[in-house]
Amino acid sequence: DAGVTQSPTHLIKTRGQQVTLRCSPKSGHDTVSWYQQALGQGPQFIFQYYEEEERQRGNFPDRFSGHQFPNYSSELNVNALLLGDSALYLCASSSISGTEAFFGQGTRLTVV
Amino acid sequence: QQPVQSPQAVILREGEDAVINCSSSKALYSVHWYRQKHGEAPVFLMILLKGGEQKGHEKISASFNEKKQQSSLYLTASQLSYSGTYFCGTVSYNTDKLIFGTGTRLQVFP
Numbered sequence: 001d002a003g004v005t006q007s008p009t010h011l012i013k014t015r016g017q018q019v020t021l022r023c024s025p026k027s028g029h030d031t032v033s034w035y036q037q038a039l040g041q042g043p044q045f046i047f048q049y050y051e052e053e054e055r056q057r058g059n060f061p062d063r064f065s066g067h068q069f070p071n072y073s074s075e076l077n078v079n080a081l082l083l084g085d086s087a088l089y090l091c092a093s094s095s096i097s098g099t100e101a102f103f104g105q106g107t108r109l110t111v112v
Numbered sequence: 113q114q115p116v117q118s119p120q121a122v123i124l125r126e127g128e129d130a131v132i133n134c135s136s137s138k139a140l141y142s143v144h145w146y147r148q149k150h151g152e153a154p155v156f157l158m159i160l161l162k163g164g165e166q167k168g169h170e171k172i173s174a175s176f177n178e179k180k181q182q183s184s185l186y187l188t189a190s191q192l193s194y195s196g197t198y199f200c201g202t203v204s205y206n207t208d209k210l211i212f213g214t215g216t217r218l219q220v221f222p
Contacts, residue, residue, distance in 0.1 A: 031208075033209075033210065035212075041215075042114070042199050042212040042213060042214060042215045043154065043199070043212045044212070045209050045210065045211060045212075048208060048209065055208065056207060056208055056209045058209070090153060090154070092210070096208075099142060099144075099159050099161065100144070100156055100159055101144065101156065101201075101210055102156055103146075103153040103154050103155075103156075104153060105152070105153050106153050
């Protein structure tokens with residue numbers, strides 16, 4: 001049983017560019033949450049998707065947007081990249097009827 | 113608001129015990145505990161759903177005091193593999209957002 005998978009694992013972008021990160025949830029999970037983790041910090045909640053809609057959102061600007069597809073996979077899009085967007089982006093999947101959230105290995109984004 | 117963990121860091125010798133605390137200003141529905149090793153994703157340890165509930169996994173256990181909005185993680189007879197940063201994650205009532213605490217870095221030496 002495949003766990004949560006994210007792609008790509010590493011990415012380098014230039015300021016002002018746009019980036020798309022992808023996540024496939026664990027089998028049987030229907031909810032995807034995205035987190036940003038800066039070096040030495042804890043994961044910060046960006047938003048959560050369920051039934052292809054954004055259900056919850058953290059304190060992130062509109063430059064951060066997402067999407068969930070009918071197969072429950074999800075994308076995180078960040079526009080107009082800033083140097084401060086450099087971080088590890090984590091995807092966590094869970095079941096809306098369950099409780100545990102499992103994380104993917106993350107995408108390390110570096111903005112130069 | 114972000115849950116506060118204490119202590120910020122712990123250094124242990126193999127076989128020693130440790131307690132990590134997590135405190136929230138909000139009424140909590142559940143508390144989740146994760147361990148993250150450097151450069152890796154957080155790994156789920158356990159979840160506590162009810163006030164006063166205790167759970168255990170081998171030599172790691174936790175308690176949740178719903179009234180005090182606090183949880184504690186107990187590591188008994190620590191092993192080298194326990195090293196990493198421990199995060200509590202809290203879910204408040206009327207929200208599904210899992211909010212992570214400030215983290216506790218644990219280092220176990222031989």
